[in-house]
Amino acid sequence: MFEIKHTLCPSCSVGCGINVILDNEEIVGTFPYKRHPVNAGKNCLNGRNSIDCYKNKFEAVDLNKAIADASNEIKSNNASDISVICSGNVCVEEVEAIKDFAEFNGFNLGFYADGLKNFDDVASYDDVAHAGKVFVIGDLLYENPLVGRRIVHAKQNDAKIYALSKNESAVTFNIADETSNSSVQEFIDNFMGEIDDSSVVVFNYVDEKDDLDKLESLNCKILPVFSKPNTKGALNIIDSKSNDELIEMFDNTKLLVVFNDDVVDEFDYDFTKISKIISLACCENDTTKISDIVIPIKSWLEQDGSFVNAMGETQSFSSVVESDNLSIAEIIEELNK
CATH class of the missing domain: 3.40.228.10 (Dimethylsulfoxide Reductase, domain 2)
Incomplete structure (x- = not known):
């Protein structure tokens, strides 16, 4: 049975709406959401292809083992040697969970924002x-x-x-x-x-x-x-670091935990110098390829959450498909045990 469900495009911070087409509960395509106030029935190529990450998601991964391995690795390192990094690819609720995770455990926290910053008063x-x-x-x-x-x-x-x-x-x-x-x-x-x-x-x-x-x-x-959907929302929660500050953080890191990002693609840095990398991601990227532990996570299509668009408007989205994976917040809860 065909269904159409509405969600947000995660390709940048503009905040366009997209409709997701499902056939027997499987995502098969997208088309623009005509009544959405931001894009009014238009989507760019990135928006139309935004479901590719879901279609290429990790399969047949032992989630419990991956979480257990990550937990053991974290416990075997000093907190000062562990760094956590994320960007606007994570939703508001995930940013809050990541910040709490880093602060509760005393880890270094890195957030990057395209070299830009938060402005309180912006144009619409x-x-x-x-x-x-x-x-x-x-x-x-x-x-x-x-x-x-x-x-x-x-x-x-x-x-x-x-x-x-x-x-x-x-x-x-x-x-x-x-x-x-x-x-x-x-x-x-x-x-x-x-x-x-x-x-x-x-x-x-x-x-x-x-x-x-x-x-x-x-x-x-x-x-x-911004190039990512929730950079403005994240900047309301976490201060961003400059590229130089992040490189210095990497240099002093023995265990790097990457939340839904491809830092290998983002930074001109030899990440093989870091002893261990744990990557939480919904699909394969250059960072997961060199990671020691990969934990599959729910994509934005598989969970409820919110992004803050470039204008500063909070936009909520709902799950359009079920998933056996856990969200970042749920995985953090397991890692904190």
Whole structure:
């Protein structure tokens, strides 16, 4: 029997809705959720392919043995030698559980946020669509197309578009009035005279930490767009570490516990230098391939939870399919015994 269930896209922080198609309780596809206020019936390629992780999930793993092995490994190490790392790939409830787990046991805790930070007051997607000027840092029409759609709407409303990208053939350049391949600092300085209270700056990267202070000081609304679905929600709970701080943490780690992330892909670091790695993941990635212990977890499709999108809105989602795996919070409960 075919069923359609609604959930959220986990591919970035925009917070689009997707419909999941089930055939006899098996996920077979997706299509856009037309009444969702964020994407209104549109999904990018990443959204349409977001179920791939579920379709490629771990099979036939002895969950009890994996948890027992992880527990023994944790107990055999000093707390100061153990580091825990996560990002916005985990939902609000999981972030809270991970933070409590690290603090209760005295482990080092690392959280990374694309080099960005939390801003209390951010623009909405409607602010972008109705801005008089939009300053775009990053190729958002290609990388975050459902925010890019609002930039197109602004253009249709006669806004002037200023675009910065490291990619000389950026898609966003196609609708921009002014384009640049400079640094973020130079881009802001060059157009400082154009930025006013009718402007919105939308960005998905910065070159350095000082860029964030520069952006925050502008006399206009800003909107950081993160690459992971719950980075903003996690930043409300955990302070992020810089890349240098995380590398230093790795250098002083004997046991690394990775929560639903692919740190091998994210960091230019030789993780084979770390004695032991425990990875909690819903499907195989470069980190699980080098991990000593892998514990399968529920994907977002298999549990209830919430993400906080780029605008700061908390969006709840519900399980669309049953799973024999445990959630991160349930596994942490077992590890704490």
